Amino acid sequence: MNRASTFSKPGVSSIWRRNQRRLAPLLFLAPGVVMFAVYVVLPIFQSVWISFFHWDGMGPKDWAGLTNYTDLYDDPAFWTSLKNNLIWMALYLLAIPLGLAAAIFLNQNVTGIRIYKSLFFFPFVISQVVVGLIFSWFYAPGIGLLPEITEWLGLGQIAVLADERYVTYAVIVAGLWPQIAYCMIIYLTGLNNIAADQIEAARLDGARGLRMLRYVILPQLRPATFIALVVTVIGALRSFDLISIMTSGGPYGSSRVLSYYMYEQALSEYGYQMGYGAAIAVVLLVIMMLFISGFVWRMFGDEKEG
Amino acid sequence: MFPRPISEYSRGYRALYQVVLPVSLIVWLLPLIGIAITSIRPAQDLATGNYFGLPSAIALGNYVEVFTTSAMGDYLWNSLRITLPSVAGAVAISCLTGYALSSYRFRGNLLLFFIFVAGNFVPFQILMVPVRDLTLQLGLYDTVTGLVLFHVAFQSGFCTLFMRNFIRALPHELVESARVEGVSEWRIFWYIILPLMRPAIAALSVLVFTFVWNDYFWALVLTQGAGSQPITAGLNALNGQWVSAWQLVSAGAIVAALPPVAMFFLMQKHFIAGLTMGATKG
Structure with a gap:
């Protein structure tokens, strides 16, 4: 297994032996760095470049300057998508307090609680495609439970996915289902690791219930909250699967978000507008970078301390 | 432990928790339970409007049909x-x-x-x-x-x-002492680090x-x-x-x-x- 034995000439072998400590990391890194550069890092720059062209994906690229971006500015569908992205993000944040509530509810020592925790976590494990189908069925008029419930409440059968007023919210609810489960499991781990003596001390001081939560528990859960925030914001901005499965952006494009609109522009029956699609992707990247850089910055701080 | 263990609460609270726990789980998984039941519902149930009642029969044939058709x-x-x-x-x-x-x-x-x-x-x-x-x-x-x-x-x-x-x-001393012994970098990785990485x-x-x-x-x-x-x-x-x-x-x-x-x-x-x-x- 000795690497040195693979070199036949003694000269090369001794160079290897002398510089092993310096060369080894390069060799260890090579496959990962090459793959990641080719498939992730370079494409980011290529996409930015492509966003300055009109391109159908096959023929020649025509320089477009900033026209893709100025077109975006005048495109109502873009603004609808952007608005929906903000709604997604705002409502997705509900997954954090709801996940915390579920975790507090389940952080007990009764028999069978482990099974309960796993079953509550279930929605996160299954594919978003399946979640989308489940909720499409749940919402379907004539078949699903929700229209049945609205009728029972005297509101008539409401087809939420066919109604421009409700559609985005209905899809977000489907997305919250696995996201709450995710936040729950993060908080359960966090609660598990809280210093028991501090809780006891606070109890002796008379701290209980919400005061305990606010002043003793939440500060200790900060790392968990941070992770929950990161995965939730990224999850909201990445939303694509549910929209594709449940509404295809409809009705009349009212449930599009940037990620879906980008796909529609670049690769669908509406034509292959790669340049325009790339411009949408760049806007999405800029929004996401605000959060990514915050996250990385904090991790960087941790590294310097640690 | 936060919240206070349910065992320290009164008997009434404990009983309540034991009831709320399964009920909340069923509500939480309702869409999933619904789709699981629908997957074994015979086609005629859906044709006759039996969407929410008990299936008239357990039609595992649906699964066979999915794979054959x-x-x-x-x-x-x-x-x-x-x-x-x-x-x-x-x-x-x-x-x-x-x-x-x-x-x-x-x-x-x-x-x-x-x-x-x-x-x-x-x-x-x-x-x-x-x-x-x-x-x-x-x-x-x-x-x-x-x-x-x-x-x-x-x-x-x-x-x-x-x-x-x-x-x-992981403890880095292992790597250091292996280096002192003159073990090659690849062997250190293969024989020392990799076995420790199994859980990861x-x-x-x-x-x-x-x-x-x-x-x-x-x-x-x-x-x-x-x-x-x-x-x-x-x-x-x-x-x-x-x-x-x-x-x-x-x-x-x-x-x-x-x-x-x-x-x-x-x-x-x-x-x-x-x-x-x-x-x-x-």
Whole structure:
């Protein structure tokens, strides 16, 4: 297994032996760095470049300057998508307090609680495609439970996915289902690791219930909250699967978000507008970078301390 | 422990908790339970409007029909052919990168690490056009290999983050003393570090399995048709084909959901350890 034995000439072998400590990391890194550069890092720059062209994906690229971006500015569908992205993000944040509530509810020592925790976590494990189908069925008029419930409440059968007023919210609810489960499991781990003596001390001081939560528990859960925030914001901005499965952006494009609109522009029956699609992707990247850089910055701080 | 253990509360509260717990679980999983029941409902139940009552019979035939009348078997097979090599590739690569980034000091180490981390969070759409173009040029469009290569590359970002942090927590003295003994760098990795990484490899494998199995976007972008598409994209195609045959859609959805669910239950401890990494670190 000795690497040195693979070199036949003694000269090369001794160079290897002398510089092993310096060369080894390069060799260890090579496959990962090459793959990641080719498939992730370079494409980011290529996409930015492509966003300055009109391109159908096959023929020649025509320089477009900033026209893709100025077109975006005048495109109502873009603004609808952007608005929906903000709604997604705002409502997705509900997954954090709801996940915390579920975790507090389940952080007990009764028999069978482990099974309960796993079953509550279930929605996160299954594919978003399946979640989308489940909720499409749940919402379907004539078949699903929700229209049945609205009728029972005297509101008539409401087809939420066919109604421009409700559609985005209905899809977000489907997305919250696995996201709450995710936040729950993060908080359960966090609660598990809280210093028991501090809780006891606070109890002796008379701290209980919400005061305990606010002043003793939440500060200790900060790392968990941070992770929950990161995965939730990224999850909201990445939303694509549910929209594709449940509404295809409809009705009349009212449930599009940037990620879906980008796909529609670049690769669908509406034509292959790669340049325009790339411009949408760049806007999405800029929004996401605000959060990514915050996250990385904090991790960087941790590294310097640690 | 927060909240106070339920055993310290009065008997009434304890009884209440024991009742609320199963009820809340049923409400939480109601959509899933509904689709599971629909998947074994005979077609005539749906025709006669029996959507919510007990099924008139248990029609496991729905599952047989899913496999005999559609390409579900192919999609399932493709999912396996895509997922297993992707997991193996991404985990293997990240054992190497994780070790390099955690155990060697060199210029740009931290920068490289943060590129892996940040790349992990970019929107897929910013990669879509160039990756599709590259896959076309390699002649790998609409092949399982094209999809596997992308998954290996993309997942290695998250995996590197995971592995690097795991190895850093291992005792470094082992490596130092082996070096003093003159053991080569590769042997140190292979005989000392790798055996210690087993729990991390297990945790990552389960997680990456779920991520790749559940991927839908890249399947849409890089493949088309039952020759290479995984079950997520296949399910979407079949959903269009089985218009309002909800018993079949449901059975198909259950089939697609089962492998990651089984994985989760078999490797639960590893799965959660992987997912919540960092949630406890200050």
